Amino acid sequence: MIAQDALLDAVRALGATINDRDARLQAELLLAHALGVSRALALARLNDLLAPEIAAQYAANVARRAQNEPLAYILGHQEFYKLDFSVDRRVLIPRHETETLIELALARAPRESPTIVDVGTGSGAIALTLAHHLPDARVIALDVSPDALAVARMNAARLHLESRVEFRESDLLEHFHDSFDLLVANLPYIPRARFDQLPREVRAFEPRRALDGGDDGLDVLRRLLAQIEARAKRGATALFEISEEQGDTARQLAQQILPHCAAIIHRDLEGMDRVLEINLNLMRHPERSEGSRATNRRFLTLFGMT
Structure with missing residues (x-):
């Protein structure tokens, strides 16, 4: 999956739990966490193909946040x-x-x-x-x-x-x-x-x-x-x-x-x-x-x- 597509899926999933502005920011932070890079660098890589294990980790963490688990606990x-x-x-x-x-x-x-x-x-x-x-x-x-x-x-x-x-x-x-x-x-x-x-x-x-x-x-x-x-x-x-x-x-x-x-x-x-x-x-x-x-x-x- 392309990083941009994964990010948009995450924003939609989080939008049901938190407001749209925070959903976008938190989806970006979770993507950066999955990639092990800064948020700025993650945004620069949105056209990259995510490795299957990274895509799976990202989806799992987005699901945790969508269930109201605090972002800080997910990021650590x-x-x-x-x-x-x-x-x-x-x-x-x-x-x-x-x-x-x-x-x-x-x-x-x-x-x-x-x-x-x-x-x-x-x-x-x-x-x-x-x-x-x-x-x-x-x-x-x-x-x-x-x-x-x-x-x-x-x-x-x-x-x-x-x-x-x-x-x-x-x-x-x-x-x-x-x-x-x-x-x-x-x-x-x-x-x-x-x-x-x-x-x-x-x-x-x-x-x-x-x-x-x-x-x-x-x-x-x-x-x-x-x-x-x-x-x-x-x-x-x-x-x-x-x-x-x-x-x-x-x-x-x-x-x-x-x-x-x-x-x-x-x-x-x-x-x-x-x-x-x-x-x-x-x-x-x-x-x-x-x-x-x-x-x-x-x-x-x-x-x-x-």
Whole structure:
């Protein structure tokens, strides 16, 4: 079969599942994947005859995508913050929205040898991106899933960052006994009752454990908030990705569990609530003077958190 004909067949097959514009782009990406070349080079070869085995592989991958399997799983990788990460069904696919968390983390990390912990690292996208951009940082990446950690370690090797990130199997901070300057986490935050309403390519293929946040979507965040005070350095910051519907609830939850902290919600580029920031500089310490506490109260008033 001529590559051009195979491509047109793929566009028609995908058009029943996704919109026409995306169908064309994804059909081209799948063709490039089957040929083992860049998309530009694949398009330059549309008049070539496809070898039978390549045509068969292409048709099989198009069929997978037509059944809603995520494109990133078929291609085996996903770009995130200008780095390329291997992904498969053991981990969530890194998403553009999470780049808001990265931007904030890069802005909040201390300049001199910060200790950063990434809770629920999954593919390692957050931890490895921060390690790439913060060469003096000590980065510890935690996940309860050995399968996810295997993917994260593979990505560390892929990006030549294996000496920069320490991976540990841990249920939240259970096996993190250090103290951190910066904590980042993209935790499960989908309310359980809404799981079946997710797009099929999410609910049928991505790991449910990494999505299901319990009854209100905040069960895992609630558990982690209860653990961070004992492991935070003075002046530490914690950043959590949340859904666009959880901003006020997540901020109130943080202030209930950590009543002497400053909690702020940041929006993503689409104007949606996306990140909960907690400033742990305001935690109550026995040695603090009453004057310091008064300063803290003024700070909370300034941010409308009293």
